[in-house]
Structure formats: structure tokens, C-alpha cells
Amino acid sequence: SIERFRATFDKIRENFAQVFAKFFKGGRADIVLTENDILESNIEIIAQPPGKKPESIQLLSGGERALTAIGLLLSIFMVKPSPFLILDEVDAPLDDPNVRRFTEVIREFAKNTQFIVITHNKRTMEMADCLYGVTMEEPGVSKLVSVNFKKEERTPDPIIVKDG
């Protein structure tokens, strides 16, 4: 129905503004229905990192686009949360400061949602409550090799994890 879509849309819009501001330490972001026909309209994304002019998202950098997209996907998730959220290497295009902000937001969400995060990034590994290492000593055969739990053994295995 139109009202339900409108209500959902407005909630997502609100979430998006908040999550974006957390990811970018400021700036503004919005989603806009481009046509009056709510049930058919396209949804336009406006993202403005702090200090920059509001532009079409295609002028944003690779890392800025990744953060904006993760922010929007999380905003939609918040409206209809599932008990779990799986992220597969979404941090690949991010530099260190952005990875740090990304993990802070994930940790916040993790109070109410169970996360499974696949990554090559050491900073992202550091936010783990539980860490699994997967290897393929025998080619083609995956093996689970290390299980580290909350705060007891949080040093990443240097062989498995990429150093930068």
C-alpha cells in the first residue's frame, strides 16, 4: 500500500542520514523519490561527504561509494531487521580510518544483531568476538584451522591475514 511504502521510505531516509553521518564523520545524505507516482518512482541517492559539494554519487570515489552503499543497505536492514547479517569483504575498498568507523558502526548494530563478517583486513578482524580461520592446505579441501574467542586470544595469525 502507498502509506506503508511511504512510512518505510521515510524511516529508511532517517536511518540513512544518521548512518552516513557516522561513517563520514559528518556530511549529509538523502534518498529522494524522483516521481510523484510513489509506487513506480525511481529512488535517487544524494550523498555529500563533509566539506564537499552535493553531487551525483557517480562522482564519488570508490571508497566513498562503498561506504554510502553499506550505509544505505544498513538503513534498509534497520527497518526490517533479520536476526543476522552477513558481510562478505565489503571493507575491501576502504582505507584505515574508514575501516575503523565501519567497525564502530557494526559493533553498535551487533548489540541486537548477530554478525558474520568475512574480511582480509586486520582492523576488521580486531573487532571480532569470535574468529575463524579457513585454509586449504590440501588444494581444493577447506579446513577450519583456528578458533579464537572473546578477548582471550585476540592476536591475529600473521600467516593467514593480509598485512596491508
Next chain:
Amino acid sequence: SIERFRATFDKIRENFAQVFAKFFKGGRADIVLTENDILESNIEIIAQPPGKKPESIQLLSGGERALTAIGLLLSIFMVKPSPFLILDEVDAPLDDPNVRRFTEVIREFAKNTQFIVITHNKRTMEMADCLYGVTMEEPGVSKLVSVNFKKEERTPDPIIVKDG
């Protein structure tokens, strides 16, 4: 003409087998014309990392696909080389050992080709003959901040570069 395409295709195929073997420390890769009509046929890619069964490339992992794609693009480049080659963050999905192999292959090509490589990866930075740092202290305004040349000052600036 058909002969010229056929000759080019065979050369690319040969290069691809070699570059793939360098990237994966073994394994086999091939490109195949799927139809008899050489001028219209699609080109199928077969990539088999060492120890694994030959499979459609869609079953390969993100990192394996990236290396395979870089290998194929380099193979095409070798046939009709340009004086320069610019790579923008193609190493993002690669783990440390693969980044190392990637940089070794690039250094080999660099004997005859001028490379400009954009990266967030410390290992990739280490292969530079010349290093430029770009920052945006004033939001929206790019600034060139550091220029390090061959072997004199090869320590990466820890503020600029992502640590993992």
C-alpha cells in the same frame, strides 16, 4: 581478417597460460572460441588453480577471479603494448601472497612498460620506483604531499597508507 584475429587469439592464449601460471604458482588456464565462426564466436575462459578441478570461472573465489582477470588483461596488453599501463586498485581483493606475486609480475612488465599503480596496499607500495601521496586536508581540494624516489626514501608514510 580471420587470420589476423586467429594469430592474435593464439598469442593471447599463450600469454594467458604463462601469466596465469606465474600468478597462481602453477595451475592451468585457457581461452577457447566456442563457435566455429571465428569472427562471431564467444570466448570462453577456463581457469584451473593448482590442485583444483577445472571449473567455470564463476565458481572461483573473488581473489582468484581478480587474478585471472588481471592475467587475461595483461595477456591482451602484451599483444599490442602501449607505452604505459595504469592500474587502479586492482589488488584490492588479493591476499598477501597473491599481492606479492602480482607485484613480481608487474615489475617484470615494468622493464618495458611505464606503470602508474593506484593502491591502498603496503606491499604494492613497496614495489614503487617513485611514490606520490595525495591528500585532501582542505575538504574537496586535492594536494600532492610526498614524492619519494627510487630507493632513497622507500618507507611508506603510515598516516596515508592502510595497514591491512
Next chain:
Amino acid sequence: MLFKKLEVCGFKSFPELVELKFDKGVTVIVGPNGCGKTNILDSIRWVLGEQSSRMMRGKEMLDLIFNGGSNKKPKGMAEVSLTLLDTEGVLPTEYSEVTITRRLFRSGESEYLLNRNTCRLKDIQELFMDTGLGADAYSIIEQSQTDLILSNNPSMRRSLFEEAA
């Protein structure tokens, strides 16, 4: 509701039984390229009922069964079990712990089990109907998806919004 345990056997690059335990909070999975991390994600999609092999990078469902490697022969069956803790009592069962199992045989036959009893896929789907549990577009975020939601093709974006409404 919480994931408690995932058992993967004969699925993609896991010929032998592998068990992952989950807890509240953040579980991080690391490892070299091609070692099997995304395959674990695929196994979760699959056991939750994903019917499109393409979503798990296979040309057909049979691609999901371990097809050999090193000196291991291909397997005859893929089996994945996911055990959930029904912490809020949202599931219409009297159990506090529920295990869903999915099997695929080389013959192409499938089996579904609920707490180790054979059932239909429909039973599993109905069980989770109002819980938000399922391989929804926005419960699993892969790197390629981040670009899709920003893409100039707005229909992808539109459908995610509609799904949430």
C-alpha cells in the same frame, strides 16, 4: 533468535564435516583467497532455502556438491545443517533449539529435515515466515552488491525498498 551452530559436509570445498559455532556479537572469518570463506556464506544461503544456484555461483545445483580435489573423490551428497536458538520464542514450535538440514544428492534429489525429521521445504519456509529469517537481499551483503544498490539501474534499489516495506 541466534545462530548456534553450522555443520557443512560435502558442500563445495568442504568434503568432510566442518562445524562452526556462533555466539552473540561478531564472528569474523579470515583466510587466503580461494580457501572457502564465501563458500561458508553460500552454505548458509542454501540451508535457508535459496533456490537459485546462480546466487551461490553455480551453473546448476549439482555444482554445490564437493566435486573432488587433491586425492579426494567427489562426494555423493552435500548436507548443511543450521541450528538456531529460539531465544524470544518466536518460532511456532515447542523447542527452544531448532535444526534445519538440507541435502542434495548426485541424482538431483533433495531432502529437507527439521530437527532431524524429514519435512518439505515448505515446512521450513512456513516456520520462519514472520521471523525475518531467510536469505533476504539485505541480510547478506557481498562486495558486488554494494555497487549494485548505487547503480544507475534503479530497479534493483526499488525492489530492496519494496521488500522492506
Next chain:
Amino acid sequence: MLFKKLEVCGFKSFPELVELKFDKGVTVIVGPNGCGKTNILDSIRWVLGEQSSRMMRGKEMLDLIFNGGSNKKPKGMAEVSLTLLDTEGVLPTEYSEVTITRRLFRSGESEYLLNRNTCRLKDIQELFMDTGLGADAYSIIEQSQTDLILSNNPSMRRSLFEEAA
């Protein structure tokens, strides 16, 4: 042939003149997300004659002119110059060093210069015709392209092969 120097002024996030010197071998460019690295790549594409603004992430060519930021006003012109060393004498000119310059004004007018003398885009394209120098699909590899060449849509792959033949 070698790149010797790139001068970027008023182009995208570079309001003031910025100069990059190049040498044989590998030049690596690093910096935080959004700082301007890919913009440098775009400036090289542009000065080599790229006519599609989409290839440089712009909706239209005017998007390439610095449009303001911090307390800087938008610029009236974007100008990029690329100086090449004609080490093998492949260029049909008597110079060993060639500088190509491209300008775009807010009015939409364009200018091209060869060694600081006004010329037509055609003159620049003819100059580099058999040298392999140009913003070819395979001289510039961006992260999104690696997936494209493997994609199930084979026409992209096909056209790269044909270009090389």
C-alpha cells in the same frame, strides 16, 4: 615513449596547478578514500582524448571542471597537460619532447594544444595513431573492469580481443 610530466589545473578536485613527474618503471599513487587518486587517472584519460564523460564518472563534460569546495570558488576552466619523451622517435615530429594540452571552459568550449600551439583534437589523435598511445580499454585497468572481462556477457571480452587484433 615515456610519460615525463602531468600538469593538472582546475580539473575535478585539483583547483590549483599540480604537477606529477614520471620516470621509467613503476609510479605508485596512494592516499585516503576520496582524496583524488582516480581523478588523476581521469585526467590522463581526458588529455589523451576521451570523449565520453561517463568514462570519467561525469554526467557531462562540465562535471570535470573543479566545482568548488572548502572556501574555494568553482573554476572557469579545466586544463590538463601531458608531456611525453619520444625516446624511440616514433612520433612524426622533429621534437623529442611533446606536450599535449586539453582545456574545457564553463561555456562548453574546448581547446587542444600541441607544444602550446592551438590545434584540433584530430591533430593529436593523428599524432599518436600508430604508437599504441591512447586511452585504450586495456591501457587503463580499473577495479570494476576486472569483473567485466570475466562476465557472462561475452561481448565486452570479444571487443577487447578485436581491438588488440
